[in-house]
Amino acid sequence: MLRLERVAKTYADGTVALGGITLAVRPSEIVALLGGSGCGKTTLLRLIAGLDRPSGGAMRLDDEGIEGPHPGVGVVFQEPRLLPWLSVADNVGFGLAALPAAERRDRTAHALEKVGLGSHSGRWPKDLSGGQQQRVAIARAFVTLPRLLLLDEPFSALDPFMRASLHEHLLGLWEEHRPMVVLVTHDVAEAVTLADRVLVMRPKPGRLEDEIPLALSRPRHPLAQGFDAATRRVLTVLDRSLQPAETASAVPAPVAAALWW
Template sequence: MLELEHLSKTYADGTRALADINLSVREGEIVALIGGSGCGKTTLLRLIAGLDRASAGAIRLDHETIVEPHPAIGIVFQEPRLLPWLNVADNIAFGLEHVSAAERKARVAHALEKIGLTEHAGRWPRDLSGGQQQRVAIARAFVTNPKVLLLDEPFSALDAFTRASLHEHLLGLWEETRPTVVLVTHDVQEAVTLADRAVVMQPKPGRIFDELTLALARPRDKAALPFEGAVRRVLTALDHSLNTVQTSPQRERDREAAALWW
């Protein structure tokens, strides 16, 4: 289990990026962090990844405190960040030096098949489309079998069709090993498509405003009423987070979401 306890972050210039974040993410759960600009979503992800240090509080993975990059935690950024001097297969294999050559080859071949790029194994990153590059980045993260995978808006620069395709590839890889996933997104439909829970954050300073369970069967039907209802619930909470200083009671927000739906 990934646990964030009273986590806060204040920068050297006095900017309070995060204040008293408490969150538990179950093993195998996909959690989407969503909120307006400046609510600290990416800062929170960097703290979990060990790329930055919290000012207060603690991050624990299976009771182990995280204070620096950890081999059990993988991350995919907005940009693919592929190594231009390595071909597609070698980019995916990057980080697998600790396993045998045979196992490395098998893992890479399987990942290439899952993301539909087997025929592109020997190509260079510059020869791929943006969507293909991001598929390689996602495969590279999954191939190490992380316990936790952090996704920092990896689909934000892609068109809607490519984004939907990558959602399917991501879930296909996730189904095999079920790592814990924390996804940062600005896209409400993306959050509802992928996540088991949406955590709505509020800015200045960044803090958790609401948590909404998304109990929808996979694969999720975007045209179905339950999906549309879940989207409206998240949109309502997001709207409140941007327009309210003190949080409203959960029951009141639920009533308002239902009223909007009907």
């Protein structure tokens, strides 16, 4: 389990990015973080990844404190960040150097098959499309069998058709070992498609506004029963989070939801 207790972040210039976040992510759970710009979603993800240090509070992955980059945590960024001098297969297997060569090859080949790139193992990153490069990045994150996977808007630059395809590849890999997943996104439909629970954040300083559990069966489709209702629930909370605190409760739910349509 991932546990955060009153995690805060204040930058050197005095900017309070996070005002104290307490949350728990359960084993195998997919959690989506939503919120307006400047609410601290990516800051929080960087803290969990160990890429930055909090100003206060504590973070634990199972029984271990998170004090820096953790071997049990995988990260997929907005950009694929592939190593251009390595082949597709070598990029995917980059974190498996400690394993025997045969096991490394088998794991890499399996991950590439799961994302539909089994025939591309010997190609170079520059020869791939943007969507293919992001599939390589996803395979690279899963191949190490992380306990926790962090996704920082990895599909934001892709067209809707490619995004839907990558959602399927992501869930296909997740089904095998079911790591905990924390996804930062600005796309409400993406959050409803992927997450078991949506956490909406409020800015200035960043803090949790509310959470919306999503008890929809998978695979999820925008036209499936319950999808539209879940989307509207998330939109209503998201709209409320963008209102000044003193007026948020005065905005009727139907009006708030309409602001996003």
